[in-house]
Amino acid sequence: MIKVALIGAGKMGISHLSILGAHPDVDLVGACDTSKMITDFLSRYGKFNCFTDYQKMVDETKPDAVFVAVPTKFHYPVIKYLLEKKINVFAEKPFCLNAEQGLELIALAGKQQVVNQVGYHNKFIGTFSEVRKIVNSGALGEIYHFVGEAYGPVVIKAKSETWRSDPSEGGGCLLDYASHVIDLINDLLAPVNSVKGSLLKSIFSKNVEDAVYALLELSNGVSGVLSVNWSDETYRKMSTTVTIVGTKGKIVSDANELRVFLKDANSLKGYSKGWNVKYITDLTEPVDFYLRGEEYSAQVDYFVKAVAGKVPNSINTFQSAWYTDNAIELIKKSSK
Amino acid sequence: MERILFGDNQFFAVNHISDEKSRAQSIKFREDSAIIKTLDEARSFGINTFMCTTHDRIANICEIIRNDPEKYKDFKIFPCMPYAHKYANAVTELGISGTIKQYVPGNLFGTMLKGGVAYLSKDFLSIMELLIDAEMKMFKGVNTPVIFLQNVITDLFLGLRADEMLVGFYNHVKKKYNAEAGFITMNMPKLLDVLERNGIENPIICSSINKVGFRMSGGIEIYEEILKTRKLRAIAMQVLGGGAINPKEAIEYVCGLPNIESILFGASSKANIQNTIENIHHFDLAKV
Numbered sequence: 001m002i003k004v005a006l007i008g009a010g011k012m013g014i015s016h017l018s019i020l021g022a023h024p025d026v027d028l029v030g031a032c033d034t035s036k037m038i039t040d041f042l043s044r045y046g047k048f049n050c051f052t053d054y055q056k057m058v059d060e061t062k063p064d065a066v067f068v069a070v071p072t073k074f075h076y077p078v079i080k081y082l083l084e085k086k087i088n089v090f091a092e093k094p095f096c097l098n099a100e101q102g103l104e105l106i107a108l109a110g111k112q113q114v115v116n117q118v119g120y121h122n123k124f125i126g127t128f129s130e131v132r133k134i135v136n137s138g139a140l141g142e143i144y145h146f147v148g149e150a151y152g153p154v155v156i157k158a159k160s161e162t163w164r165s166d167p168s169e170g171g172g173c174l175l176d177y178a179s180h181v182i183d184l185i186n187d188l189l190a191p192v193n194s195v196k197g198s199l200l201k202s203i204f205s206k207n208v209e210d211a212v213y214a215l216l217e218l219s220n221g222v223s224g225v226l227s228v229n230w231s232d233e234t235y236r237k238m239s240t241t242v243t244i245v246g247t248k249g250k251i252v253s254d255a256n257e258l259r260v261f262l263k264d265a266n267s268l269k270g271y272s273k274g275w276n277v278k279y280i281t282d283l284t285e286p287v288d289f290y291l292r293g294e295e296y297s298a299q300v301d302y303f304v305k306a307v308a309g310k311v312p313n314s315i316n317t318f319q320s321a322w323y324t325d326n327a328i329e330l331i332k333k334s335s336k
Numbered sequence: 337m338e339r340i341l342f343g344d345n346q347f348f349a350v351n352h353i354s355d356e357k358s359r360a361q362s363i364k365f366r367e368d369s370a371i372i373k374t375l376d377e378a379r380s381f382g383i384n385t386f387m388c389t390t391h392d393r394i395a396n397i398c399e400i401i402r403n404d405p406e407k408y409k410d411f412k413i414f415p416c417m418p419y420a421h422k423y424a425n426a427v428t429e430l431g432i433s434g435t436i437k438q439y440v441p442g443n444l445f446g447t448m449l450k451g452g453v454a455y456l457s458k459d460f461l462s463i464m465e466l467l468i469d470a471e472m473k474m475f476k477g478v479n480t481p482v483i484f485l486q487n488v489i490t491d492l493f494l495g496l497r498a499d500e501m502l503v504g505f506y507n508h509v510k511k512k513y514n515a516e517a518g519f520i521t522m523n524m525p526k527l528l529d530v531l532e533r534n535g536i537e538n539p540i541i542c543s544s545i546n547k548v549g550f551r552m553s554g555g556i557e558i559y560e561e562i563l564k565t566r567k568l569r570a571i572a573m574q575v576l577g578g579g580a581i582n583p584k585e586a587i588e589y590v591c592g593l594p595n596i597e598s599i600l601f602g603a604s605s606k607a608n609i610q611n612t613i614e615n616i617h618h619f620d621l622a623k624v
Contacts, residue, residue, distance in 0.1 A: 011427045018495025022526065037433060041460055045498035236349055236358070237421050257354045279353040281550055281578040290522035290553045291491050 002307050005030040005063035007054045007078060009038045012092050012119065013069035015291060019300045020067070021046065022289035026304060029061040054078060064088060065115070065307050072175060073168065076101040083108045088115040090303045094179045095321035097168075099329050102322040115306045115313045117299070118321035120183040122240060124295035124302070126283030127258040131242065131251055132188050134260060139268040141248025146189060146224030148181040152238035154230040158204045172208030174200060174328055177238065178228040182216075182331075183324040184242055190220040192327035195334040203231040214331050226331075256280045337385070337482065337540070340616055341414065341571065342378045342609075343602030344388035347371050353579045361604060368396045377606045379411070381613045387414040387542075387600055389486065392422075395474035402477045416484040416520060417471040424488075440466050461504045468508055482540060483509045484518040491521055494530060503534050516540055518571070523553045525562055538567045542600060545572035547581050547589035563595045573600040584615055591619035 004026050006017055013033070020026050032051040033039050039050035051057035058066070058081075065088035068078050076096050082089050083105065095118050096102040109116040122128050134140065154177070186192060198214035211229040218224075230238075241254040249262040258278045265273040287297035299316070306313040345351070349362035365371055371393075375386060388394050394415075401408045426435040440463055472483070485505050493501045506517040518540035521527045531539045545563075549556035551574060563570060575590045576583060590599055599616055603609045 010432060011424075014432070014492070014496070018492045020495075021497055022495040022523070035433065041498070042496065045460070045493075045500055046496045234362075237424070239355055241355075254355055256351075257356070279579065281353060281548070281580040284550075286549060286551075286553065286555070288553055289491075289495065289526070290551060291495060292488055 001025060001027040002065060002304055003027050003029045003061070003063045004065050004067065004304075005032070005057055005061055006067040006069065007032045007057070008068065008070035008074075008092075009033040009035075009042065010069060013067070014038075015296060016067050016069060016090075016300060017042070017046075017048075019289060019291055019297050023300065023304060024288070025308065029063050030057045032057045055081065058082070058085060058087070065090065065303070068092060069119075073097055076105065079105050080108065083112050083114060086112045086114055088303075088307045090117045090119065090300075091318075091321075092119045093183070093321060093324075094118075094175050094328065095318060095325050097325075099322065099326045102318065102325050106318045106322055109318055115303065116318045117303045117306065117313065117316045118318060119299060120180060120187075120316050120321065120324070121293070121295040121299050122180055122184050122255070123187060123315055124298040125255050125280070126285070126294075127253045127255055127278070127280050128184060128188070128242070130258055130278065130283050131244070131253045134251060134268060134271075135188055135244060137268055139249055139262060139271070140244065140246030140251065141263075143189065143222050143244060143246040145245040146185060146222065147241075147243040148185045148224065148226050148228075149242075150177050150181045150228045150230075150238060150240040151232040151235045152177065152230050153233040153235055154238075155204050155210050156231055156233045158206075166207060172205075173210050173228060173230045174212045174331060177230045178212040178226065178331075179324055179328060180238075181226060181228055181240055181242075182327045183321070184240070185216070185218070185224070185226075186323045186327065187320065188242065188244070189222055190218040191323035192216050192330065193219040195327070195330040196223070198226075198331045198334040200332070200335045203229075212331065214334070216327070258283070337569065337571070337598045338383070339598055339620070340383050340613060341385045341387045341598050341600040342375070342383045343573070343600050344386070344391075344394075346602045346604040347374075348389070348391050348393070364604060368393065368400065371397055372400055374604060374606075374609075378609050381610055383609075383613070384410050385412045385414060387416060387484070389419045390415055390417045390471040390474065391419045398474050398476075398478050412479045412481055413475060414482045414484060414518065415472065415475055415480055416486050417468065418486060418489065420486055420488045436463060439470065460501070461508075464501060464504055465508050465512075468505070469512070472513065480513065480515055482516045482518045483513060484520050484540075484542065487520040487522050490519045490527065491523055494521070494523060494527055499530050499534050502531065503536065506536055506539075518542060520573070522551050524570075525554050525558045528562060528566060528568055538569060540569045540571065542571035542573055544574040545570070545590060545593070545596065546575050546577040547586055548577040550574060550577040550580060560593065563593050568595070569597045570595055571598045571600055572596050575599060575601060583612065587612065587615040588619050591616060591623060 031048045032054045042048040043050040066082050067090045069092040194217045196215035200209035201211040203210040210231040214226040244251045252259045260276045284294050287294050305311040346361050347365045349358040351358035509517040520542045524543035544551035552559050572590050576586045
C-alpha cells in the first residue's frame with residue numbers, strides 16, 4: 001500500500017480523491033483544504049482525516065506521495081516543501097506560474113530522486129497516444145505544419161470574478177485551457193521554441209483572456225497554429241483537436257476519433273493508403289475504477305505504479321510540464 | 337420497467353466516438369419538434385419510456401407532453417440528474433461553493449457559507465434534496481416512476497465513500513416523489529456492494545453492458561458473474577460499446593445475459609430505432 005495525501009480538494013482535487021479512494025493500492029492518509037464545507041463533507045462521509053494546514057498534515061500522516069491541486073500560484077511553495085521532505089509529487093496543471101520556479105523544482109526533484117508527475121491527462125487518451133506512435137514512425141514524411149485547437153463553453157457570459165479570472169493566480173484561458181493543447185504539441189512533435197505572434201482576446205471576462213490565438217515554432221523547426229477559445233458554446237464540453245500535416249500524410253485527431261491520411265500503401269502497419277479512421281473505443285485500455293474518462297483514472301494509476309517502482313516515471317514529468325510553462329510565458333510576451 | 341427504454345444522447349449531441357456526428361445530431365435536433373417527432377416514432381414501435389438527463393431543453397419536451405395528456409397517457413419519463421456538464425462548466429468558472437450557491441435555491445447555502453459553523457450531515461443532505469427538487473421542477477405533472485442519479489455523481493460519491501449521500505438520494509426520491517431511485521454507474525460491481533451494505537436491496541442499476549467490455553470497470557467477467565448470481569434490477573446501456581460492435585451481435589449478447597430487466601438505447605433515425613427494437617424482440621424470443 002502507498003500512503004497518499006491530497007492538498008486542495010477543489011474540482012480536480014475531489015476528482016483525484018474519488019479515484020484514489022477507489023484505488024486498491026492506495027491508503028488515503030489525509031486530505032487538506034481551506035474550505036470548511038469541503039473538509040466537513042470529506043471527514044463526515046468519507047471518513048477522511050482532514051486538515052486545513054498542509055504542513056501539519058504532512059508531519060502527522062507521513063505520506064509517501066502527495067497530490068497537489070491548489071490554485072497554480074501556490075504550486076511552487078507547496079511542491080518545494082514536499083520535495084524537501086523527499087515526498088513523491090503529483091501536481092495539477094499548469095506546473096508553475098513562471099519558468100524560473102519550475103526549473104528550481106525540476107532540479108530539486110532530481111536531487112531528491114522522487115517521482116514527479118503533472119496532470120496533463122490528454123497523454124493518457126488512446127487516440128493521442130496513437131498519434132504519437134504514428135508521428136514517431138515517420139509515416140507522415142516530413143512534418144511541416146500543425147494546428148492545435150480546443151474549444152468549450154466555460155465562460156459564455158459576463159459574470160462575477162474568481163481566482164480563475166485572475167491571471168496572477170493562474171486563471172484565464174491560456175493557463176487553464178490552452179495549456180493542455182500546448183502540452184500535447186510539445187509531446188507529439190517537439191517543445192515550443194519561439195512564438196511568432198499571439199493574440200489574447202477577452203470576450204466576456206474583464207481581467208483575463210477567453211481566447212488564445214498564436215503562431216508557434218518548435219525546437220525541431222516545425223511551425224503551426226494554436227487556436228483556443230473557452231467561450232464557444234457550440235461545444236457541449238471541452239473538445240481538443242490536433243492536426244498534423246506532413247509530406248506523406250496527415251493526421252486529424254480528437255479525444256474520440258483518429259483520422260489518418262496516408263499517401264503510400266504499406267507505410268504503416270495496420271493502416272492503408274488513403275483515409276483511415278479509428279475510434280477511442282478501439283484504443284482505450286480499460287480501468288479498474290471509472291469516474292469521468294479513462295484518462296483521469298489512468299494517470300493516477302500510472303503515478304501510483306511509478307511510486308511503487310512498477311513503471312518508469314517518464315510521462316508528464318515536471319520537465320515536460322515545464323516546456324508548457326515556458327511556451328505560455330513566450331505566448332504572453334509575444335502578445336504585449 | 338419496460339424491456340426497452342429510449343435514451344436521449346442523440347438529442348443533445350452526445351456521441352462517444354465522433355465530434356462530427358455529434359455536431360450533425362445537434363443540427364438535426366435543434367428544434368424541439370424534431371425531438372418530439374423521434375419520440376413519437378419510438379412510441380409507434382411500442383416504446384413508452386424515455387430516459388433523459390435534466391437538460392434545459394427537456395423542460396420544453398415536458399411542456400409538450402403535459403399539454404397533450406391524451407396522446408401521452410401511457411408515456412413515462414425516467415429523469416437522470418444532474419445534467420453534469422452544466423455543473424462541470426460552472427465549477428471551472430465559479431469553484432465548488434460558487435456553483436452550489438448558484439444552483440441551490442433560497443438562502444440555505446448562503447447562510448451556511450457565512451456562518452463559519454460546522455456543517456452537519458443533514459445540511460449536506462438538505463443541499464442535495466434542494467438540488468434534486470430544483471432538477472425535478474420541469475417534470476411536474478409528468479409520470480416519472482424511476483429517478484436516476486447520473487454516473488459521474490454516483491461514481492464520485494462511490495470513490496469518496498460517501499455512501500450516505502447515495503442512500504440520501506434513494507430516500508428522498510422515494511419519499512418526496514413516490515418513485516424508485518435508480519443509479520447510473522460505470523462501476524456496477526462496486527456500487528452493488530455498497531448499496532447492499534447500506535440496506536438497499538435489489539437496486540435499480542444502469543451500467544455499461546456490452547460484448548467488448550467497454551466501460552465495464554473491473555472486467556466483463558465480474559459483470560457476467562453478478563448478473564448470474566446477485567439480486568439487482570439491471571439496465572444495460574452502451575450495448576453497442578460506443579459503436580465498436582456490429583448491432584445484431586451486440587443485441588444478441590445482451591439479450592442472452594440473465595437478469596437484464598431493461599435495455600437502454602438511443603437512435604436518431606426511424607430505421608435505426610425499428611432495427612434495434614426488432615433485434616431485441618428477435619433475440620428475446622430466441623432465448624425463450
